[in-house]
Amino acid sequence: MSQTPNPLAIKKPVTYGANATQKLLAFASLVSMLVIFSLSSPNFLQTENIIAIMLSTAVAGVLGIGVTFVIITSGIDLSIGTVMTFCAIMAGVVITYMGLPVWLGVLAALAFGAFVGFLNGTLIAKLKIPPFIATLGMMLVAKGLSLVISGTKPIYFNDTEVYNLISMGSIFDLSAFVPNLAIPNAVLIFFGVALISGFILNKTALGRYTFALGSNEEAVRLSGVNVDRWKIGIYTLAGAIVGVAGILISSRLNSAQPALGQGYELDAIAAAVIGGVSLAGGEGTILGTVIGAFIMSVLINGLRILSVPQEWQITVTGLIVIFAVYADILRRRK
Numbered sequence: 001m002s003q004t005p006n007p008l009a010i011k012k013p014v015t016y017g018a019n020a021t022q023k024l025l026a027f028a029s030l031v032s033m034l035v036i037f038s039l040s041s042p043n044f045l046q047t048e049n050i051i052a053i054m055l056s057t058a059v060a061g062v063l064g065i066g067v068t069f070v071i072i073t074s075g076i077d078l079s080i081g082t083v084m085t086f087c088a089i090m091a092g093v094v095i096t097y098m099g100l101p102v103w104l105g106v107l108a109a110l111a112f113g114a115f116v117g118f119l120n121g122t123l124i125a126k127l128k129i130p131p132f133i134a135t136l137g138m139m140l141v142a143k144g145l146s147l148v149i150s151g152t153k154p155i156y157f158n159d160t161e162v163y164n165l166i167s168m169g170s171i172f173d174l175s176a177f178v179p180n181l182a183i184p185n186a187v188l189i190f191f192g193v194a195l196i197s198g199f200i201l202n203k204t205a206l207g208r209y210t211f212a213l214g215s216n217e218e219a220v221r222l223s224g225v226n227v228d229r230w231k232i233g234i235y236t237l238a239g240a241i242v243g244v245a246g247i248l249i250s251s252r253l254n255s256a257q258p259a260l261g262q263g264y265e266l267d268a269i270a271a272a273v274i275g276g277v278s279l280a281g282g283e284g285t286i287l288g289t290v291i292g293a294f295i296m297s298v299l300i301n302g303l304r305i306l307s308v309p310q311e312w313q314i315t316v317t318g319l320i321v322i323f324a325v326y327a328d329i330l331r332r333r334k
Helices: 016-040 047-072 080-097 102-125 131-150 162-168 185-203 205-222 227-253 264-274 286-305 310-333
Strands: none
Touching: 016 286, 016 310, 047 080, 047 185, 047 205, 047 227, 047 264, 047 286, 080 102, 080 131, 080 227, 080 264, 102 131, 102 162, 102 227, 162 185, 162 227, 185 205, 185 227, 185 286, 205 227, 264 286, 264 310, 286 310
């Protein structure tokens, strides 16, 4: 009779050196871009622009953190963009249509995000549907439900300023010392999600099994671990984090836009890959994803300030993602 191993005794794959190198390269790239763009334009380092960069990073960064858990298991989640929209729509239904308190709308967004993540995990773990296909289907389902429930029209949160303050308010206002320096709550929530997720990934059983499944799922299964249960748990957690992103984006816009969301999954996956999360599974860090998200935001912001056409911004971003994936392939060969 096999004995279930202690999850805290499971060791991560020995990739700390490679992962540390990737994070160092990503951080060096971020610093280099900051220097280049600041020298290229005097507007880049203005307080308003720095705040704008952090604010634009918050949503994609939270999505990137959620998909990091999934990719480390050697999975993928293409539904996070439209599920984010679906969560925002459900928050709008609860707060605006049903007239319930804001905190219930927030809980609804988190609950529906976790529920969709649970469905994704069940499709993949129990029905053995490949993650790419399962989440692609869920992407379309979430998009369709968002349009149906909202009637293809935005749901506005005009009846309450409290919801808008979730993202656009500031409990960390340093304007008295530096003009216009008020860190939006969305940025603080992003950092809070990163800290909590980093703890979960590195210090809990769920995190240990996340790495173990990505390294050698069959070996984990043969050791007596209920792989399906842990995989469903990982996707559920990722879905809940996507719910946070839905709250942030709808609060920032003060509305739930049913057509918004598709495309965000690409930015989130790109941030994770640039930050050192391996698409082959078994390797990655939350810190790396955070750095990757900032690289994406700084790059787009800097190119926009330099008046680079949008089509070239997209091209450059794609080339960087390809380079990051190829760098990961080279590391694994070595």
